[in-house]
Amino acid sequence: MVAGVALCGNLWAQAPYYTTASIVNASDYSPGPFAPSSVLSLFGTNLAWTTEASTAENLAAGSLPNQLAAVRVYVDIEPVPLLYVSPTQINFLVPSDQIPGDVTVTVVRQGVNGPPVTITLVDAAPALFVMEGGYAIAQDWNTGYTLMTADVPAHAGDIAILYATGLGHTNPPWASGAVAQSAAYITSMASFQVLLNGAAIDPRLVLYAGVAPGYSGLYQINFTIPSDAGANPEIRVQIGKQISISSLKLPVE
Numbered sequence: 001m002v003a004g005v006a007l008c009g010n011l012w013a014q015a016p017y018y019t020t021a022s023i024v025n026a027s028d029y030s031p032g033p034f035a036p037s038s039v040l041s042l043f044g045t046n047l048a049w050t051t052e053a054s055t056a057e058n059l060a061a062g063s064l065p066n067q068l069a070a071v072r073v074y075v076d077i078e079p080v081p082l083l084y085v086s087p088t089q090i091n092f093l094v095p096s097d098q099i100p101g102d103v104t105v106t107v108v109r110q111g112v113n114g115p116p117v118t119i120t121l122v123d124a125a126p127a128l129f130v131m132e133g134g135y136a137i138a139q140d141w142n143t144g145y146t147l148m149t150a151d152v153p154a155h156a157g158d159i160a161i162l163y164a165t166g167l168g169h170t171n172p173p174w175a176s177g178a179v180a181q182s183a184a185y186i187t188s189m190a191s192f193q194v195l196l197n198g199a200a201i202d203p204r205l206v207l208y209a210g211v212a213p214g215y216s217g218l219y220q221i222n223f224t225i226p227s228d229a230g231a232n233p234e235i236r237v238q239i240g241k242q243i244s245i246s247s248l249k250l251p252v253e
Contacts, residue, residue, distance in 0.1 A: 006148045016046030016107040018112030023105060023119055025127040026083075026091050028178045034126050035125040036098045037174060038166040039083065039217040042090045047071065048109055050087040057124045064093065064177040064216050067217065074106045081177030092216045094121065096169070096176040124168030124188050124239040128248055132239055136235050138162045141222070151253040159207065160250065162194075162221040162236060170210055180211040186219070195221050196233040196250070201226050225252060 024031055026041040026143075034040060052069040058221045066072060066078040067149035072079045076098045084091040091105065100122050107114040129137040131149075141159035148154050170184040186209050188191065201223065208222040221237065235250040236243055 011245055012095070014046045015112050016044060016109050018042055018047070018107065018114060018117065020117040020119060025116070025125075025131040025165065027127045028245055029246075030127055032118040033122045033125050033170045033219045033242070035092055035122055035166040036093055037096045037168070037217055038090055038094045038125065038127070040094060041094065042073070042105070042107065043088060044107070044114070045088060046109070047107055047114075048085045048087050051084075053084045054082065059179050059214070062105045064179075065174075066177070066225050072108045074104075074108065076103050083217070093177060096149070096174050099131055106169070113163070122242060124138050125166040126164055126237040126239055126243045126244045127166045128235070128237060128244050129163045129165070130248060133164075134247060134249055135232075135251050136162060136197075138250060148233075148251040151250055152253040153232075154225055155253055156225050156227045160223055160225055162235070162237075162250075163212065164219045164221060165217060167192075167209065167237075167239065168218040174211055177216055178217075179216045180213050183208065183210055185210040186239075188239045190230070191238075193238045194221065195236040195238060195243075196229050197237075198234065200238075225250075 022043040026039040048069040048071045049077050050069045054064050066079040068082045071085045081093040098121055102118050102120050104116045108117045131137050131240040138148045140148050140154040167186045169187045170236040171187050172184050205224040212218040212220040227253050232249045
């Protein structure tokens with residue numbers, strides 16, 4: 001019986017384990033640098049003993065929780081908003097008030113600390129959400145917000161609603177973990193570009209880039225698909241020198 005108690009105690013004391021390299025964008029699993037309000041995934045072992053996700057009730061209450069499954073994640077000394085916690089994966093938000101530079105990420109499971117690891121933050125680091133087949137997640141406003149897929153593509157002239165993370169600060173500011181109640185443009189619109197097949201579309205076709213109302217950590221980009229988009233063009237988003245990953249397609253016929 002004593003040995004069983006000792007074994008249980010040893011298992012309980014096993015610290016969470018992860019590395020800088022195991023922290024990636026939750027949208028496309030790309031590495032850093034990251035930006036304030038980015039949704040990140042941290043992969044490791046012994047991160048939690050149970051699985052728990054943020055719920056619709058959390059969103060209805062107006063903000064994401066800072067603790068799930070008796071686990072907290074700290075960026076420097078600030079506990080951050082959590083979306084999902086399991087023994088091998090945690091999805092969390094970078095606080096919206098973080099400034100560019102190196103910051104420390106630490107997982108704390110019921111008082112047991114994981115290793116402090118360092119990630120780098122920049123003002124904006126766009127990343128698009130991805131679905132099966134290598135397509136970016138987008139909706140077609142013209143067809144009642146239908147999900148754009150290879151089987152249900154959009155067409156030139158339609159308004160696409162593209163979903164992203166890591167677009168950085170907004171005006172008005174977005175409180176950390178808060179559910180966006182209304183539209184708020186990103187502050188980096190001057191250097192913001194939507195690229196199709198490597199070429200930036202006319203800025204006048206970009207109707208909105210900012211928070212997605214009703215969500216936390218999610219941005220949306222509304223733009224009119226240009227007449228020369230072609231079929232299933234590669235889509236990327238760029239802010240300054242930071243650009244989303246290549247090879248993602250936009251479902252267009």
